[in-house]
Amino acid sequence: MLELVDISAGYGPTDVLHGISMVVPDNSVYAVMGHNGAGKTTLLKTVMGLISPRSGRILLDGEDITRTKPHQRVARGMAYVPQGQVSFGQLTTFENLQLVADGRNNGRAKIEEMFHLFPALEMYQTRSAGLLSGGQRQQLSIARALITEPELIILDEPTEGIQPSVVAEIEELIVSLSKTGLSVLLVEQHVGFALTASAEYAVMASGRVTSRGSGGQAAIESVVAAMSI
Amino acid sequence: GGSKVGSDTAAANTSSCVKTDGDTIKIGFLNSRSGTMAISENTVYAALAMAKDEINAAGGVNGKQLEVVAEDGASEPTIFAEKAQKLISSDCVAAVFGGWTSASRKAMLPVFEGANSLLYYPVQYEGLEASKNIFYTGATTNQQIIPALDYLKEKGVKSLFLVGSDYVFPRTANKEIKAYADANGIEIKGEEYTPLGSTDFATIVNKVKGAKADAVFNTLNGDSNVAFFKEYTNAGLKAATMPVVSVSIAEEEVQGIGAANLKDQLTAWNYYQTLDTPVNKKFVSDFKAKYGADRVTSDPMEAAYTSLYLWKATAEKAKSFAVPDIQAAAGGVSFEAPEGTVTINGDNHHIAKTALIGQIQPDGLIKTIWSSDQAIEPDPFLKTYPWAAGLGG
């Protein structure tokens, strides 16, 4: 699905990522873990095209997309749920969804589907997204990504700030999505869940991949060990 | 406000640095080449430049070629003052030609008086001023506004509405007009000012219309005239029923306002391009030859052109470029100008001019419909008009 080849990137004068390579396989979850400031978000931003890498290549289904714009990547089937519950605050909840449903022939149906998935969104569909609670905004963010029917969804700590019961649902959702032919690139602090859901994982520290392997409960111990250095 | 030329000035530093020993003599042109006034002042500059070329071609002044230092007043009084200072003390020019707005003149006045240097100012203005360091070659009020009022009175106008831009010329002119009206039984039905550059005339025209005056006396400046006249026509007001007499609209401005909007309206000046004299014919054709056939000539341009010749004539009469010599020799110096013969008044440094009322033609030119027939002696403080007694002279 997605292949990163020796990516280095950063902000202005500071380098954050140093030669990251990874392959996100089709139809499965690839989990990225690491401490605060390890560069996880930076990595996802680079994958999305919000930061252009200083060197290295990004391939989507074998095609080089290193120099394409974020919206072009979305058109190629990528979707992104950023960290921090961001939404278009001055658009209503419904408009936030409509925005991405526009121009899709099953747009309206997709929105209904999301309402089914996240009832709170239906309830507050006419409210400005900026007035929603943090968790509601996060749900909106995920819904917005799913409407585009992506082939690869990129999630940056999707459960942060969400109530436990919904977290469970989201986690289930992610697992089930990956089973319906979707690839997931997941950044997650919840090691347990991340590994349970994922086929493969990578642990990052200081902008480098320090360990990697295949997911599953069995990997927990080695990941914990890798991270507590 | 001195009442006479020669009012006291604290001139501590009057030793001139003008160089008179070479074969050239420096003079300064000070016009707004940028900013809002550039529109008008560029035309004056062109006329000055033409006069300079002519004079140089004819052998210069006192045998010396003119060397011009041109400065930009940038449409700001403060810059005019600064540049005047520069021309006098850094460039050491023998005389400066230019200025347009009253504000620019007022700003330069203390500079010229302080340094005891000379300014030739080419635009009609509101009067009530006379400096021994300024030669005023445009009309003062008794050569333009008062004749216009006389004309209106003669035509049976019994009431007037005054419209002007909010600055010194319209306000002072209107003060004089009101005094005149008072003395002559003309009723002033209203007096309105708009900020310079204002283009919102709906209210004022509404007021004018409601006032039902016999005529409108217009001292608006520049762009405002267009909006005013368009509004005027749109409101159904016409020259035939309520004529507008303007004192700031010359040929150059008519082009911008659009002759159609000004159809048959009146103006008061001392010069029109259409004047049928050999001197003017030559002036117009020389000007067109130099700057293009579509260019027009106007009163301030003519006055500027004339001002350089008047200085030349004075310097030659005095056989000197020194300021005191020029001042002493100026009285009675005359010149065959495009507008007719003009003569410097030695007392107040204005010049005798013939007043003309013109009517704006569809081709944008102005046709003389009334003339004072002889040159009117300048009377900047309106001393000879009893009704003007309390006007601050």
Add this chain to the structure above:
Amino acid sequence: MDVVVGQLFAGLSQGSILILIALGLALTFGQMGVINMAHGEFIMAGAYTAYVMQGILGDAGISLLIAIPMGFLIGGVMGVILEAVLIRHMYGRPLDTLLVTWGVSLILQQLARDIFGAPNVDVGSPSWLQGSVEVGGVALASARLFILALAIACVAALSAIIRFTSLGRRVRAVVQNRELAETVGISTRRTDRLTFFIGSGLAGVAGVALTLLGSTGPTLGTNYIVDAFLVVVVGGIGQIRGALIAAFVLGLLQSVFQYSTTASMAKVLLLIAIVIFLQVRPQGIFSVRTRSLA
């Protein structure tokens, strides 16, 4: 009575002019956060478009009707160029855009001087807009009625676009969060340009309309720009209906002030009224609530 109706009309008319010149700003400033001081010069460009069209076509009636879409196009294209060359480097720095576009405005003014000459030029009104329409014994200038209608049409069209179309949603989304907009699949570059095109195009239309009332010169826009911004500020940033109300209220107030005092005083009084109003409603007539701290 005539005078009262006349003043009322003058106020409405002034309001329609204000909304016409402020509408584009409500979009570029209100929606995109760009303080475009060159907006005034786009107005000027629209006016010169009318002038040029008249030169080419001769007939004032036809040329006006063609000048309106042409003015939109010319203003719009200028806006797009401005956006592409400068503004796009400056999103998120609204105060800086003010200064940069001030520079642009200086240059455009001088350019107009160099192209069309410093003196103002005149654009004739078509015969059907000369004179006035009698309504209840009061003469209402046809040109002003025309501008009123034009303004209302533009407001209606723009609000519909912003509120109900996908373009409108995209515009609003991009304004709020460029990065996020990109990542949900919106081409921010295209949206920005389109927004600027529409906003600046409206300035061009305003310019064409203004030729009916005044002269066309390099400083045409400068005379209006501050007023236009005040309309947007009073209306509430990003609020077209706010701008609409603000424009008409300010127009009427101005007409009242002008009638009862002088034109100069009216401007000062109007500003005082605005400052007092902002004491009551600092975010304008309509404001957008957010929970964020920014």
Add this chain to the structure above:
Amino acid sequence: MAIRTDYLEVRGLTVSFDGFKAVDAVDLTVYQSDLRFLIGPNGAGKTTIIDALTGLVGATGSAKFGATELIGRKSHQIARLGVGRSFQTASVFTELSVLQNLDIAAGAKRSPLALLGVRRGIPDIVSKALETISLTAEVNKPAGVLSHGQKQWLEIGMLLVQDSQVLLLDEPVAGMSADEREQTGQLLKQVGADRTVIIVEHDMEFMRRFADSVTVLHGGKVLSEGSVAQVQADPRVQEVYLGRANATPDLAEAMEPADNPADESAPSPRAKV
């Protein structure tokens, strides 16, 4: 500092937005040295309560700290009364150094004259806070270059130097790793000993570890209140918030898909490492 016995007493606090009651007649009493966790579903009104207590949104009802009424005052006055808050997303002054951030936070009560003076050295209270939040080494770095977690510590540090008696913390450990959470928790326990602290969190593991008492909010109303155990056992809380899976610590493992039974020694899935 003298031990204060003031406590926070909220009565009938109501916040409505265009008729929608985001907080509806909430009563809340929080004593010193009682780390109170405020939990509840997304949109329950937790952040809004903090907003109301700190003057960011208008509210009706009463909220007293000691004898002083907070409702109706301006934000900066409330802060001066000793009520400090943090934000759901860290907000520090990114262009100022860590030291400057803390110094400003410490200085609200300085006289104008003192403000016009130049800071000499590092004020005691600031250096103590720096140690507490482990940012001594970063003291001269602009806050903007700190990592996410460090920024949140800095915010807590700012509350400390502000000498707040009431700390209202909105998801202070969101996005932190396990050891950072542990440190933060210890820190909060320590500073909470003589202060009144309300913590909004969704991390149940963290809550279980550090909460003294818990208030559960739902639909703007208090749903349940009590010790961690009491609240977790409350079926209504399980229903609207925890989900069946999270009801009790022992049930946590049940969240694992059935085909993947939990390893005894493995940390709970909710644990962040």
Add this chain to the structure above:
Amino acid sequence: MIGYLKGPGRVWVGLALGAVVLFVLAPSVLSDFRLMLLGKYLCFAMVAVGIGLAWGRGGMLVLGQGVFFGLGAYLMAMHLKLSDAGPGKAPDFMLLYGSGVVPFWWEPFRSPVVTLVAILLLPAAIATVLGLAIFRRRVKGAYFAILSQALAAAFAILLIGQQTTTGGTNGLNGFRGFLGYNLFDPVNKQLIFSIAAAVLLAMLLLTWHLYRSRYGELLVAVRDQEERVRFLGYNPANIKLVAYAIAAAMAGVAGALFVPIAGIISPADVGVVPSIAFIIGVAIGGRNTLLGPVLGTILVAYAQTTLSEQFPGFWTYFQGALLILVIAFLPGGLASLWTVVKRGRRPGPPSAAPMAAAAADPALASEQKVSI
């Protein structure tokens, strides 16, 4: 920032250097005319120092400093006019255009002491009242900028409308004496120049101190996150108010000194265009530094004088282009130029780059602040 700890020495050296240039070098090499020209630039630079404080540090884009400049200038001009007229008499223009009666609000300014106090206090007081109205209601950013600009426009219109009491478009000019000294005397001109130079240096010193004081840090905090500051127990309105009032006072003093130097003040010097011209100098020099605004303003004013002498139309293009290039592509102003070159990277946003650089490299930061 740590750099400041090393700063004081350098700043004193810088000030001494500035003093030598202004008190010794300039008067000896420049002609009277050029000296007075430089004097005017110094007055503009004083306004710029205030703008640097309010805008560079405080984030308030003050587009209407012409108002305060004008207030100071008109106060001084009124006094000069009255003292030229002599006790009990009316200034010439009032006789000419009005009734010749001195309005009551002119009378106090016959006294030099009242005038001086008014110059120091009135602009600041008006800024305070305005600031209270504006900042208390949290009007900020673009709103504030546009409002302050409209204010400048209204002020100029107001002045123009009062022909008989303010001189209208003409403004006030034709002053002969300054506190009893003949204004045409070259020795007195030099004296006035020296006063201007001393005042400017004093303002720089004051501003430098403010920048390194706690207040300076607080101001930056308010600029970047006004609402956050509120929750620390400060009222951001008051913090901004102080900077705004100081900037206004500086502009007022600048205006007052401008009058005897230029010999004229008119509405054209106080409206929208001159107000923006002040900003241009500050932006080009570097809004975030101490000396940037001063040097930028002097540079721009000098360029204007010389370039417009040679190419009047071209100046407009040049000014526009300079503004565009600097703000769009070098938001830190020329002061950040060599930092940028040295670091070989694109400048960040105005606030971020220079500040970050300053924080990261203290030596650099203080260097920037003393290089005259």
